[in-house]
Amino acid sequence: MVIRYDAPLNVLVSTKGHPFDTPAFFGMFDAMRGMTWTHVEQPATAALMSPEGASDFDALLFYDVPGLQFKTPKPPDLIAPTEAFKSGFRGLLDAGKPMIFLHHAIAGWPLWDDYAEAIGARFFYQPGRYKGRDHPDSGYVFPVEFTLTPEGDHPVTKGLEGGFTLTDELYLIEMLEDGIVPLLRADYAFHQDNFYSAANALEARMWTRDGWTHGPGTDLIAWAKISGNAPTVTILCGNDAKTYGDDNFRRLLRNAIDWVTSDAAAEWARSG
Template sequence: MARSLLVLSGGHPYEAGPFAELLASLGDWEVTHLVHPEGGEADAAGAITAADALLFYDMAGYVFAEGKVTTRPPSSAFREAVTARFASGRGAVAMHHALAGWAQWPEWHDWLGGQFHYQPGSHGPDSGYRHDVTYEARIIADHPVTRGLPTSFPVTDELYLCPVDENAITPLVRAEGFAFTQDNFYSAAQAVAGAMFSREGWEHPPGSNCVAWESRTCPAPLIYLQFGDGPATYANPYVRQMLRQALDYTSGGTTP
């Protein structure tokens, strides 16, 4: 009998066809795909409770309009469903822009161990992004998510310059061959204001080059994979293998 996989997306554009091909490559899963805001939050609470595996590929809680961004917290039903799932020891996988989702849900980012910020605030500056970076993904931990992978493999993807609390995570993969410094990234706040690929007047401290990790603060297995901006990454066989193994691990199919 096929295991159930709930996928949550929306809030950030992506190419639906190639993403569906990625999901189809993951093995014998019965997939339910809900999209914010129409179904991703309103219909998700029961599905979050029932699913064997859970994949967050969403960036919910934002409205971008007229060069400005507004945020909101998740509904109490959605928040309670995720919290209860984790409290019961049942985990999840979060990919790519999920690191930015739910800016007004601090516990979500405490669990994840990091957060991409679209605006400066008490946390510090807005975060940085850089598309189509070719780098070497180096495995740095023997873990169910990384087993069977080569020591390193090439990836072309978007990278983030944002806060990552390495005391709250177990690093699994680091990006080598690319410096995580402000001169290599662009300002998210400038992009929101309409100035894509700008770093004018923007300052950001050097950041972590960790691009895959397991949370050490979540009560259930929670894996974050920064991979996933578009079709080139979806099709990368090693990224697919990591995602398959992460879903298996966080749904109880493998042990540490």
């Protein structure tokens, strides 16, 4: 791929920590006109997580799962971010650096509450704590067909006003923070009878829910949030090649990139 130094928009795309169809995923970004993108894998991403390190990028898109070392059939080792990373990431939010968190990125840095606060939710691969409260492991189900319906009128859902259908993965999670702007909801019943235990899956017991209890989860699939002084968008779908190639999903993701990097989003975040 040609390096586009003259592109009006440059997005850093961070991956690693969870398997995915790499040709289909990166092909999605190759098809986006009027922008360029740079792929960086964890843990190298961490070296760029500061206002200085990320200065060449207009937005940061996370499709990674840092802070966990999977050891199936045993529970994962949980790794805390360094103090340098914490300081740099907070500095990015304070500086208003736009961010997008995609699909499994909501599981990142499980030992650091500030990361979940920036996103607005967390996927727990095993039971954990957030701000002194115990949470069960989260739920997953795939492939499942569902319809996404926009809530309100927002630039991120422009052109998707009639809703659209995907076959993708869904999560059973709770919202952790107030102050989000709902963007898309799914017409699916988010209760534990329709999902499977993430902790069981890591013990090589996929597609089971025995011994697992989880309360009702959110039907929100996408939302916007002010994190520090930064506009952020979280999109929970994005599991496989079928979704990467879906025209509506591509529109959603490109809309999110265009919006978080807009003057309007920056002004919104500063005024929050």
